[in-house]
Amino acid sequence: MKAIQVRKNGGPEVLEFFEDLPVPEPKPNEAIVKLSASGVNFIDVYQREGRYKVVLPFIPGQEGAGVVEALGEDVTTVKNGDRVAWAGLLGAYAEYASVPAERLVPIPAGVSDEQGAAAMLQGMTAQYLAYGTYPLKAGETALVHAAAGGVGLLLTQMARNIGARVIGTVSNEHKAKLAREAGADDVILYTHQDFEEETKRLTGGKGVDVVYDSVGKTTFEKGLNVLRPRGYMVLFGGSSGAVPPFDLIQLSTKGSLFVTRPTLGHYIASRQELLARAGAVFDMVRSGKLKLRIEHTYPLADAQRAHRELEGRKTTGKLLLIP
């Protein structure tokens, strides 16, 4: 089958395209999915680089959608022909993937395969952040970094749907426009303004209830400064680099703050929770409450270009690879 394989860690050039890798055999409790689309995510970059360790060689890609073609032993949760999607398991940058059936989510009518691939990882991430980690309430204020990024645009929409006020940070005017369209009440161009100063000004000095931070290193400490007393710092990524070890006493002097560093896996650990979160996201997509921006699709063979463009921070919304 056609697939991308990483044989050594490094830059985008280590994403090598092969035409003849073996089609996986389903193990017990797994199903073979013929992929229609796979999603590109920042975690793919971290795994390709080796920042998050994966045994070499591996097929990257944590998110995919397609049709079930074969079942391993004991599979009862899906059958051949089902349209399914998944997130959090390697192997999606390929024509076929063998996925534990417990992790496959049915894609409902009214949602396309591409939307399925686009919605899983970032959609469930936004959903668990806004409804799980810090359940937003109407009238609260959230600071969302990278508000025009994959998760950012979805999180902003969900927060707006809940009735929370969103202050988004972005790097340029085009992204500011997208963030506003998604529902951000205020947008800070952090390249021109100091987001700490601006956020304090926008909240009349009070601070925000929660900071959703996928940027990490360059934003974490200043984020602590814009939280109201007893507010929450939700650090869910590190696109600018990992946050180095920090002195806890800051949390107390800055207002008895709460910190969490969640990962998606811990919010979809049981099949029940996985189906609930994915179901909630698909429902929002189908009803139009959540708009997925799928602006960049690439042939699977062009995975290198996809990564270059993602890392160049020129893209907005979702990037998909089509086998």
Place this chain on the structure above:
Amino acid sequence: MKAIRVQRTGGPEVMEFVEVPIPQPKSSEALIKVSVAGVNSIDGQFRDGRLRTPLPFVPGQEGSGVVTAVGPQTKLVKVGDRVAWSGTLGSYAEYVASPEQHLVPVPASITDEQAAAAMMHGLTAHYLVNDAHKLKAGETALVHAAAGGVGLLVVQLAHAVGARVIGTVSSEEKGKLAREAGADEVIVFTTQDFEAEVKRITGGKGVDVVYDGVGKATFEKNLNVMKMRGMLVLYGMSSGPVPPVDPAKLSEKGSLYMARTTLAHFTATREELIARTSALFAMIASGSLNVKIAKKYPLAEAVEAHRDMEARKLAGKLLLVP
């Protein structure tokens, strides 16, 4: 008036029993005749210089007494009111001048000792169980230093909510106190490994919340005994400060939450302060919350009180009586 004064920082012996002028209440302050002053570990931190305040000073942050004079702008209390306070430095004395917003009314149904003993530790226990992590029936809480000042109160409040309480203590004797307060399980950490024990007690699942005033000595293991998405509330550091924390650990150990809290942020408005003290005093009056008083010392024996506090042998609140 008689008072304890610290002229230079150091061990308990730097506290001198002296005669000093009675303070004058400033415009929004009240002068209180102190009935009882509470002794807290934070007093030791000011005394030995770990926490800074200009010298010389009168230590003590907590007490109960009667208002004997008010400043010209004072509106919240009047002469004759029975009050208690926490957060006003100068309490180890016959009189203390306190900003009026720190003063809470004390009902006739509780004693001066109970009121003084309930303030700092009681407010802390109350915010921990109600706000830092709102404990629910059926949850499991790990309470370190379960026989300590805050610990015994957290155990009682947690038990009252219907949570399962695992307490850690340093001796069998303290374990007995923790059990009497409502702890379902007690771990004597000097002879047992609390990590292994908590895992055994919870069938490997871990606890929903850890309430920890210990800090450095327990931190790493705390992360290992929590459920996925559990909460670690660090409200003190009696064993020393926790070294810098790598956020990746929080995610690795189960997308855990962590807070480092101080009382001031949970009693930031008078409304909130009085809501908490009213609740606490009502529970004490009805007998549903017991504030254990270990020993009362004459004000002149403050040095001995600090020695006993630092030796950690007594379980319960230490009080000074002017």
